[in-house]
Amino acid sequence: MNSLSLKLALRFVFARKRAMSMSLLGIVFGIAFFVVTQAQTSGFEVFFIRTILGTNGSIRVSDRFQDLDGTVSKVSKDGSARFIFRSRENARYVEGIEYPQIVRQALEDFPQVSGISEILEGTAVLDSGSRKHVVQVHGLRIKDHLMVSDLENQVIHGSVERLASDRSGVLVGSRIAERLRLEPGDRVTLIGGTENEQLRVSGIFETGVSQIDKNRLYLDLSTLRSFLGKPFGGSVFQVSVKDPDAVAGIAAQMQETIGHRVVGWQEREKVWLEVFKALRVSSAITVSSILLLSGLGMFNVFAIMVIEKSRDVAILRSMGFTPRDVSAVFLWQGGIVLFAGILLGSALGFLTTYGISRIPLRIRGIFSTDSFVVNWDLSHYLWAALISTLFVGVASWIPARRAARIEPAKIIRETL
Amino acid sequence: MSTPSQAGSDPLLLVEGLKHSFTEAGERVRALRGVSFEARGGQVTAISGPSGCGKSTLLYLLGLLDRPEAGEIFLGGRPMAQADDDSRTALRNESIGFVFQFHFLIKELTARENVALPLRKAGSGEEKALEQADRLLGQLGLGEKTERFANKLSGGEQQRVAIARALANSPSLLLADEPTGNLDSENSEKVFQLLLRFAREREIAVLLVTHNPDLAERCDQCLPMRDGLIALDLES
Ligand SMILES: Nc1ncnc2c1ncn2[C@@H]1O[C@H](COP(=O)(O)OP(=O)(O)OP(=O)(O)O)[C@@H](O)[C@H]1O
Ligand SMILES: [Mg+2]
Numbered sequence: 001m002n003s004l005s006l007k008l009a010l011r012f013v014f015a016r017k018r019a020m021s022m023s024l025l026g027i028v029f030g031i032a033f034f035v036v037t038q039a040q041t042s043g044f045e046v047f048f049i050r051t052i053l054g055t056n057g058s059i060r061v062s063d064r065f066q067d068l069d070g071t072v073s074k075v076s077k078d079g080s081a082r083f084i085f086r087s088r089e090n091a092r093y094v095e096g097i098e099y100p101q102i103v104r105q106a107l108e109d110f111p112q113v114s115g116i117s118e119i120l121e122g123t124a125v126l127d128s129g130s131r132k133h134v135v136q137v138h139g140l141r142i143k144d145h146l147m148v149s150d151l152e153n154q155v156i157h158g159s160v161e162r163l164a165s166d167r168s169g170v171l172v173g174s175r176i177a178e179r180l181r182l183e184p185g186d187r188v189t190l191i192g193g194t195e196n197e198q199l200r201v202s203g204i205f206e207t208g209v210s211q212i213d214k215n216r217l218y219l220d221l222s223t224l225r226s227f228l229g230k231p232f233g234g235s236v237f238q239v240s241v242k243d244p245d246a247v248a249g250i251a252a253q254m255q256e257t258i259g260h261r262v263v264g265w266q267e268r269e270k271v272w273l274e275v276f277k278a279l280r281v282s283s284a285i286t287v288s289s290i291l292l293l294s295g296l297g298m299f300n301v302f303a304i305m306v307i308e309k310s311r312d313v314a315i316l317r318s319m320g321f322t323p324r325d326v327s328a329v330f331l332w333q334g335g336i337v338l339f340a341g342i343l344l345g346s347a348l349g350f351l352t353t354y355g356i357s358r359i360p361l362r363i364r365g366i367f368s369t370d371s372f373v374v375n376w377d378l379s380h381y382l383w384a385a386l387i388s389t390l391f392v393g394v395a396s397w398i399p400a401r402r403a404a405r406i407e408p409a410k411i412i413r414e415t416l
Numbered sequence: 417m418s419t420p421s422q423a424g425s426d427p428l429l430l431v432e433g434l435k436h437s438f439t440e441a442g443e444r445v446r447a448l449r450g451v452s453f454e455a456r457g458g459q460v461t462a463i464s465g466p467s468g469c470g471k472s473t474l475l476y477l478l479g480l481l482d483r484p485e486a487g488e489i490f491l492g493g494r495p496m497a498q499a500d501d502d503s504r505t506a507l508r509n510e511s512i513g514f515v516f517q518f519h520f521l522i523k524e525l526t527a528r529e530n531v532a533l534p535l536r537k538a539g540s541g542e543e544k545a546l547e548q549a550d551r552l553l554g555q556l557g558l559g560e561k562t563e564r565f566a567n568k569l570s571g572g573e574q575q576r577v578a579i580a581r582a583l584a585n586s587p588s589l590l591l592a593d594e595p596t597g598n599l600d601s602e603n604s605e606k607v608f609q610l611l612l613r614f615a616r617e618r619e620i621a622v623l624l625v626t627h628n629p630d631l632a633e634r635c636d637q638c639l640p641m642r643d644g645l646i647a648l649d650l651e652s
Binding site: 004008011012014015311312314315316317318319320321322325408409412413415416 | 472476479481482502505506508509510514516517518520522523524525533534536537538581593594
């Protein structure tokens, strides 16, 4: 009987082109808008993750600790223990990695590890002669570091090879270079260590994350050790793994094994990731309101239609249609509009997303990019379809139920 | 009236002590107060009487659109008054045809599609149903207008389409509530002739509610109603 109900539904829908196309339009725009905003917000998120992974790596191994399972319990006034935390808060940390060779060997035993770079971090002032700038200095072995980062592709002027061959070479973040008007080959002075260090700019890098681009310098590990007067120890490891999504488990395993603090990128960038998530969810909720409104519009159309169509329902019932057949006619109508809406809305969303990704747009905020960043993800379309199905489902289900309850004798009596 | 057999064959429709009332604004309106009669296949039975005497109420009960308070309706020997909804719905599709004063055609469908609906509901394929609809419409003199949408037909034509729809599943009982009420005398005559013809040809029991005494007189049986009762019962 469903094909008959479907056929009637099609006729009813096409006989009400204006009301139905308004409902359809609402769904189309709602879905398209949903897809586009998700593509954008998650585009920036994915961009951020890719950048941060390419810059700071998947895993950071730092301070050694001794007490692994500190337990903190919070006791409330009446004496009962309300909250029990397991934490490392009371652990005694030894800053940095004391015996890098041993830790490195232990890390290399993990099959998922694809690269290990030892980094010594410090703060200093960079002096170009005319201007000064406070910087975060990262001392590293460039060959190792290329294994754990995307630095090679982030260098926009000069090259990483120059740093590899020049022990007093330095890679400068693009925003620092802009401020200090630096170019590859320029001489600079690093101030703030045991003694000032004369350096030469090997290259300028841009990660796209401005917090990094305006603060960071890369130079040779041994050069930085002598500048900071730290001949050994105190360094951290940046580790890359084959599957960055599996980091959480690996990090926990590493921590158990090597007794150092091991932090995966998800945990490290938690604050940012949460900001992105909040942004994504809030935009989804906001945009869903368009779908909600079109659902309400549709409900209105269907509710009026059930009243208009009560004679037809009565005669259908009199010729042997069951209440279920009748409600199927109305549910199908919602289904037809929904189906068309999902198809057209997804197509519109897809095209608009593509269009937006082509818009040249220079952003220099938390990120820097030269066009809108979008993320292509089927799940955006599925979510849009799911949400609109929910709203349209309710919008047609309630009138359909009402139609099924129409008493034919009553309607026929009232019509005559 | 406890033994239905009277003139050879069992009556197609047997009604016993049918009672029905409505509650309107707290007051009980007794629309039917005990109606009993029988009708046979091939016969046209006229039901007449003043407005409000319960003719339509009776027809809706017979058409299984409503349930009586008391009494029983035997259709082909089966008691239907308290049968479950599904079998009543199925019976409406298979064995009962309705024609009302208003045509109740679905305006989004063509004449033939309207007629095909009960056939489709009964399970026949679209093509077969439409062919049969065309044949019926042809018999009703509407062979030229099968593709017309329902609202593009005249009142008389619409009523004939409605009759075709009522006949589509070859019902054994046809219930017509003032089918000629909205028609001029020429069209009334046409519709009446059709009902008479189909009753004879197809052995259908036709129940015709009419205010027209001429038509009532020409029927095989006439049931004058008054105040929810059949007047004959009062007299006898
Ligand atoms: N839904 C209802 N609620 C209350 N009273 C009703 C209802 N339907 C019918 N009645 C009453 O029941 C009685 C019989 O009504 P019915 O429609 O059967 O009359 P009728 O003989 O068909 O009249 P007409 O010739 O005007 O069509 C009337 O008094 C009417 O007012
Ligand atoms: Mg009436």
